[in-house]
Amino acid sequence: MKKQLFSLALAVVFGFTAAANTPIDGEKKVVKPSESSVTWKGYKVTGSHAGTISLKEGFLEFDGKKLIGGEFVVDMTTLETTDDMGDMSAKLNGHLKSDDFFGVEAHPTSKLVIKSANSFNKNSYTVTGDLTIKGITKPVTFVVSVFENKATATLKVDRSKYNVKYNSGSFFDNLGDKMIYDEFDLVVDMAF
Template sequence: MKRSIFTIAFALVASGVSATEPVEVERKEVKAGESTVTWKAYKVTGSHTGTVALKSGALLFEEGQLTGGEFEVDMTTLIATDLEGESRQKLEGHLKSDDFFSVESHPSSTLVFTSVKATGKNSYEVTGDLTIKGITKPITFDVSVYGSKATATVKVDRAQYNVRYGSGSFFENLGDKTIYDEFDLVVDLEF
């Protein structure tokens, strides 16, 4: 009996059958025009909200499981949605200036997933390299995938990307002019 099991195992190995077949990676391009990235920034006296558009992006899957992703955001599309008229134009101009995101010299930001860990049926913990103003730092957040949609809420510390204006991390005695370092990105992807 032992000899026949050995003979079958040897025959399988000799015939080239392998227990570890290569897994096919499926790349799903994100529909940039149908996806949204909403931002919310906080200050002592309130908050502001707005959007920024995806330029491109893709999610990678193996056997239906999220395994990777990469995205480029068009920083020139940064807008405020909670203000109108001159106030809105003033805030948008300030956010695009060197005081904040230096959009003229850094017109895009990127995110590249470096590790993905399943935490539930449709949930993943993702770590990625986020690049803003040419500075790349690791960031970790949760992603949920349902059918052809993915969602994530990402908390970003702007101080790590040298976005200093009104930051208590860089300046003292700002009082009610302080703008908090962390801002939120709510991402809804269609692919």
């Protein structure tokens, strides 16, 4: 009986030691969409438009306190302008969701997958990832700052890389003041 108890005790001790030394893949911290926001701003020759879009789901992955990955899905059906344009707001919202821009009916979500995160100070990282819009995936690089249970990021996205052609100088000539610049800004504030 003593021999069995000793063997059992050794198995438990070595089992805990082995488990303690086994590396973990990372801790996934789920983003809370209701406490997070994504704002956008697009530019044209004669001004700009701004709006919001909702985060559907996502997570950030950490190794201890260090950001190592993440994945996010944006609900393209929530794309809205916040410009005060009266009845024109609904028209612009519909146009942005149409095939001229983001083709939301065929592509109801967009996705960002973080491939690498390199810290350059205590809370900030240069992040490289794959951004998918309209079913087209391209690499992007941007900065993410993490403080406690919040993260912020600002991205410049070149819409021409995702087949968003409407009034783009990259696809059409002689647009004059109808031209819309290819790059738009995304500002992401996440709570997890």
